[in-house]
Amino acid sequence: MLEIEIRDINNNPKGTISLSKEIFANEVDESVVHSSVLNYLANQRQGTHATKTRAYVSGGGKKPWKQKHTGRARHGSNRSPIWRGGGITFGPQPRDYTTKLTKRVKKQALMKALSMKLNDSEIRVVDSINIEKPSTKEVVRILKSIGLEDKKVLFITSEINKNLILSARNIPTADVTNINELNVYQIATHDYLIFTEDAIKQIQSNQEVVNQ
Numbered sequence: 314m315l316e317i318e319i320r321d322i323n324n325n326p327k328g329t330i331s332l333s334k335e336i337f338a339n340e341v342d343e344s345v346v347h348s349s350v351l352n353y354l355a356n357q358r359q360g361t362h363a364t365k366t367r368a369y370v371s372g373g374g375k376k377p378w379k380q381k382h383t384g385r386a387r388h389g390s391n392r393s394p395i396w397r398g399g400g401i402t403f404g405p406q407p408r409d410y411t412t413k414l415t416k417r418v419k420k421q422a423l424m425k426a427l428s429m430k431l432n433d434s435e436i437r438v439v440d441s442i443n444i445e446k447p448s449t450k451e452v453v454r455i456l457k458s459i460g461l462e463d464k465k466v467l468f469i470t471s472e473i474n475k476n477l478i479l480s481a482r483n484i485p486t487a488d489v490t491n492i493n494e495l496n497v498y499q500i501a502t503h504d505y506l507i508f509t510e511d512a513i514k515q516i517q518s519n520q521e522v523v524n525q
Contacts, residue, residue: 314501315332317332322385337431349496352413353412362402362407364401364404366401367394370400377390426497430500438513440510442509444474444476447479447480448480452477452480461507466503469507471491484496
């Protein structure tokens, strides 16, 4: 078993916690993590972009001029793409960008991403984060005490922590999620992960935690 130090929000030592090798000691495989990130980003796309083809622009009911003897090029419709105000030839059309990954690959990518963070010493564990009322200053103070005020940080809790979410939302470098919503994209785009002790226990007791 691996071990990592637990500290409080004032950066005082509070003991250690064991980490499962199945989750935090996986062989590094950036390709799996990369595939999971691409899958997440693709699934965020709405695919509602659209341009008007010649079938959808106004006009075109009458031939602009007769076919011959005008000295000009032949044209059958002013909706042609070569006319100003005409249709777009190869413009984007609505489509579905959704891709699918198996549960096994999602789980594997999540564990490899966590293992990579641990290998780089970019995981911190705190005993708890109890904020009585929303306070941006309190989260700033916590980050300074831990020494991560100039880093992009993701707080990971065992359940939805409304006060922490409200407190961190005005800090550009801080985000909050709970262990059931954690995904590879969040892990990859933050410099450090700050787990609560309960979040670590929860992910280790339920190794099927995979974001759908």
